[in-house]
Amino acid sequence: MSARFSGRVVVVTGASAGIGLACAHRFAAEGARVVMVARGEAALAAAAAAVGGGAVAHVADVADPVAQAALVARAVELGGLDVLVNNAGFHPRGALADQTADDLGRAVDVNLRAPITLTRLALPVMRAAGRGAIVNVASLAGRVPLPNAATYSATKFGLRAFSLALADELVGTGVTVSVVSPGPVDTGFIMDDLDHVPDIVLSQPMSTADEVAAEVVACAADGAPERALPRVSAALTTLGYVLPPLRRALRPLLERQGRRNKRRYRERGDGGGGSRA
Numbered sequence: 617m618s619a620r621f622s623g624r625v626v627v628v629t630g631a632s633a634g635i636g637l638a639c640a641h642r643f644a645a646e647g648a649r650v651v652m653v654a655r656g657e658a659a660l661a662a663a664a665a666a667v668g669g670g671a672v673a674h675v676a677d678v679a680d681p682v683a684q685a686a687l688v689a690r691a692v693e694l695g696g697l698d699v700l701v702n703n704a705g706f707h708p709r710g711a712l713a714d715q716t717a718d719d720l721g722r723a724v725d726v727n728l729r730a731p732i733t734l735t736r737l738a739l740p741v742m743r744a745a746g747r748g749a750i751v752n753v754a755s756l757a758g759r760v761p762l763p764n765a766a767t768y769s770a771t772k773f774g775l776r777a778f779s780l781a782l783a784d785e786l787v788g789t790g791v792t793v794s795v796v797s798p799g800p801v802d803t804g805f806i807m808d809d810l811d812h813v814p815d816i817v818l819s820q821p822m823s824t825a826d827e828v829a830a831e832v833v834a835c836a837a838d839g840a841p842e843r844a845l846p847r848v849s850a851a852l853t854t855l856g857y858v859l860p861p862l863r864r865a866l867r868p869l870l871e872r873q874g875r876r877n878k879r880r881y882r883e884r885g886d887g888g889g890g891s892r893a
């Protein structure tokens with residue numbers, strides 16, 4: 617394993633489980649001091665101990681503006697803020713009519729507002745250092761509209777647009793902005809709530825948290841504006857976005873495939889790939 621992040625301070629939000637935890641492991645393995653952020657103290661402490669390499673457990677809700685400022689200050693105290701991974705997410709599941717206004721507002725706050733305002737706070741630190749990388753974890757639901765997940769899909773479209781626009785805005789500054797857009801990933805995020813995950817989501821091949829983390833780390837290293845996985849699913853979302861009639865025509869077929877996979881995951885009872893983080 618190379619050590620591309622030796623001596624660098626890397627902040628990962630949503631780092632006590634799933635994709636964020638896998639990112640923390642990968643950055644630490646490459647020499648970074650990782651500041652791991654989540655709300656649940658006990659799980660976060662255990663995760664930071666498992667990651668090692670001086671990983672810091674920083675308890676915070678990313679949606680809290682006071683906590684955001686304290687998080688950036690903590691990174692600066694530790695020596696700087698070289699990489700910010702905005703990964704924490706919230707998905708109120710089900711049809712729009714079944715959601716509370718509070719839940720929908722919280723999805724916007726956690727998935728979109730927090731990455732934007734954290735980026736705003738991190739940028740002066742990175743600009744002063746003349747280098748930095750921001751990586752935002754969106755979703756394939758940010759590349760093609762996802763029915764029964766309209767607000768979630770809207771926040772991920774927004775996060776992707778923000779990332780790609782800011783990436784262009786910052787060309788030449790030494791600070792890069794990237795977005796990683798995964799399809800379904802074998803974590804508690806969907807596997808603990810299988811009944812409410814739209815069937816069409818599960819029509820696509822399941823990635824592991826580590827596969828997504830590898831793309832996040834690659835973006836932090838080379839500053840590529842976007843990586844999406846699995847590749848075939850990403851191509852399908854592009855087609856579905858530019859050709860709405862094709863998207864509508866394929867929907868029943870994909871939903872059938874998703875229902876079959878959902879049954880299989882339930883029968884196996886191991887979350888699909890059996891590799892849950």
Ligand SMILES: NC(=O)c1ccc[n+]([C@@H]2O[C@H](COP(=O)([O-])OP(=O)(O)OC[C@H]3O[C@@H](n4cnc5c(N)ncnc54)[C@H](OP(=O)(O)O)[C@@H]3O)[C@@H](O)[C@H]2O)c1
Nearest residue numbers: 630632633634635654655656677678705755800801803805
């Ligand atoms: N899993 C998928 O299928 C999938 C697919 C596409 C995109 N994504 C995106 O990937 C990201 C990570 O998902 P995941 O699957 O790794 O989820 P996960 O396994 O459920 O882990 C979520 C992590 O985020 C933390 N978290 C949640 N809300 C937070 C908040 N407000 N402030 C700070 N930390 C918070 C959780 O800890 P606490 O609860 O203790 O705070 C936990 O550490 C999300 O943005 C999600 O939208 C996931």
